[in-house]
Amino acid sequence: MNIAQTTQETLGLMKESLAKNVTVSTGLTAYDLQAPAKNLYPTITPLRNSLPRVARLNPGDAARWRTISSVTGSGFDAMGWVPEGQRSASMSYQAVLNTAPYLTLGEEDTVTFEAEAAAQGFEDINATATLRILQKTMRKEEHALMGGNTSLxxxxxxxxxxxxxxxxxxxxxxxxxxxxxxxxxxxxxxxxxxxxxxxxxxxxxxxxxxxxxxxxxxxxxxxxxxxxxxxxxxxxxxxxxxxxxxxxxxxxxxxxxxxxxxxxxxxxxxxxxxxxxxxxxxxxxxxxxRNPTLAFDGLLTVGFNPVNSAYVQALASGTAGTGTFMTSSGRGSVVEIDNMLVQMWNTYRLSPTVIYVNAQEQKNITNKCLTNASGPLIRYNVAADSDNGGPYGVSASGVVRWYYNPFSVDAGCDIPVKVHPDLPPGTILAYCERLPVWYQSNQTPNVAEVMTRRDYYRVDWPLRTRRREFGVYTEEVLAVYAPFGVGILTNIGNG
Known part of the structure; x- marks a missing residue:
């Protein structure tokens, strides 16, 4: 038997063996991995997205501003009468120096050399890792803006x-x-x-x-x-x-x-x-x-702190284990929210521009507002270009997306009601984002701003092992100029 014949027979035997034994389960297949990786985690940061971010030219160690909280007229504060030829006395001011130290928030990650090499052709692992760090830092920042606590x-x-x-x-x-x-x-x-x-x-x-x-x-x-x-x-x-x-x-x-x-x-x-x-x-x-040296106060803490004179109403204890529910007014509104709105107007002549709620409270507000008694007040909107001759459409369920506040000199306003992913059940945060024009809004347009000494930046640390180490940081503070623009309802029962 010559070599050629032996080789042919060997190949034949191999083909027979493969035909009998090789299947998909053997694993001799291509590996189809979609690139890049799917980032299936929520990055919801409504406060961070909406609050103005202001970089200071010479920031130093803290943000500082003076607040003139009241102007008191001479004589009777509400009377300006002056006799002919005479002069009024001098009015007085109440000025307060506010200091808010800059604090640091951040997160870090590492990428080994082996991971970097293995990811070639799949994704730029250094870039995507940085993106994930930035997103996590923003989520931590959202928590800080909502409820960081240094003072209470x-x-x-x-x-x-x-x-x-x-x-x-x-x-x-x-x-x-x-x-x-x-x-x-x-x-x-x-x-x-x-x-x-x-x-x-x-x-x-x-x-x-x-x-x-x-x-x-x-x-x-x-x-x-x-x-x-x-x-x-x-x-x-x-x-x-x-x-x-x-x-x-x-x-x-x-x-x-x-x-x-x-x-x-x-x-x-x-x-x-x-x-x-x-x-x-x-x-x-x-x-x-609280964290007295590492944190700044978020909006909830600013509101709860009694020195800031914000509107805070904790519902009564009620029945143990059940609590006290919000109350329907019978005219398409909620009594407790109405009381907050009128009190903020009577005391400070302003209105919230947004109301943040938990999903539980959005459901409860809807149930209080959309009742049989409020049925005649509900408006049905039809688009002007709709086909009136076609079949009608009915959407099941409903939700209160806006809350009307009538207490204003300009005939009232609609306040959006937004679900915040982090706000606990039983607490509602109302917030006036922009002061009305009668507060000299050209000088203090915003109730609060994120003052940044150094906004998001990435640090690449020197190599000390066979891994790249880097972090994303921000140096900032929440400056709340008008804390009376915050309103809080809390201790709300689920019902």
Missing amino acids: ALGTPGAPTLTASGTGATLPSATYSVIVVGLTFEGYSNSSLAGGISTTKTITGNDGNTYTLNGGSSMRSANVTQAVTLGQTLFTTAPLINGAVAYAWFVGPAGSETLQAITTINSAAFSAPLASGQQSATVIAADNS
């Missing part, structure tokens, strides 16, 4: 009030002890039943240095006990905490209370057996509600 400490809450009543519950008979902890906007964002209440977190930076952030929780309250018999529900109500948008409830035998609920009203009800393995109340050992 929640302190130690008052002890809750407990009762037990009802039938049909499955909570075992025992004497239960309850402790409450208040949560700021940041505390609510950073906490969960599974992960526990945020207290402090120590971060080790990529430079090896460490720093500590407070998570946004108050000190724990004193405990209160209540005997419960089988069939009864345990009800608990805490004193309202100014600045808190949520409350964490620790329940159990005295000395062994664990986290059982987080509510956005100041009460809770427990009718089922308690969950095991939850965070212990002893973890809450201090007031960690």
Whole structure:
């Protein structure tokens, strides 16, 4: 047998083997990976997008401005009468110096040399990593603009009030002890039943240095006990905490209370057996509600801080576990929102230009406004170019997109009602973005601005290992010139 014949027979045997054994599952196929990677995460930043960003020429260490908050006339402030040939006395001013230090926000990432080489032909991994860092920094900035907290400490809450009543519950008979902890906007964002209440977190930076952030929780309250018999529900109500948008409830035998609920009203009800393995109340050992040197105040904190004289209304405690609902006026509006609008007009002669709500509150506002009583007030719009001869179309459901404010010298205005992705249920933020013309708006056109010492910039750190290290940072502060342009409704029950 010659070599040619042997080779031909060998090839024949190989073909027979491949024909019998090679399938798609063998893996001998092309790998069709679509490029670039799909970034399937939301980047919603309505406050960051809408707030004016102003770069200062010589920023220094802080933004500073003087506010003339009142002008008081001589004599009777509302009377200007002067006798013939005589002079009026001098009016007086109230001027305040405001200082807002610039703070830094940022995020970092790394790309190894191997990852960089392996990504060739797929995507520019350094560029896309930078984009993702920038987007995450913007999301963190959105949280800061909404509820950063440097000035308002929640302190130690008052002890809750407990009762037990009802039938049909499955909570075992025992004497239960309850402790409450208040949560700021940041505390609510950073906490969960599974992960526990945020207290402090120590971060080790990529430079090896460490720093500590407070998570946004108050000190724990004193405990209160209540005997419960089988069939009864345990009800608990805490004193309202100014600045808190949520409350964490620790329940159990005295000395062994664990986290059982987080509510956005100041009460809770427990009718089922308690969950095991939850965070212990002893973890809450201090007031960690603010970051006095690392943060600036967001709009919620500015509004809650009593020194700023913003409109804040916490709804009454109401029924424990249920709270107090917003009230329909019977004429297509909500009583509590109407009260806020008229109070802001009567006190400061302005109106909010936007109302931010949680999805829960948008639904509740719609239910309060679109009632049988308000039916005659509903307007049906048809486009002028529609085909009146064709079939009619009906859209199911409906939502309140605008809220009309009649309290204004220019015959009122429509205020957009917008769902904010981070605003907790039970809290509504009304915000006047632009001062009306009678506030000398050429000098102070905006209620608030993001003052930037150095806006978004990327830092490429020197190589020290076989990986590229870079970060995106911004140095800024939220300057709120007219804090009375903020209105807050909170402690709103879901209904």
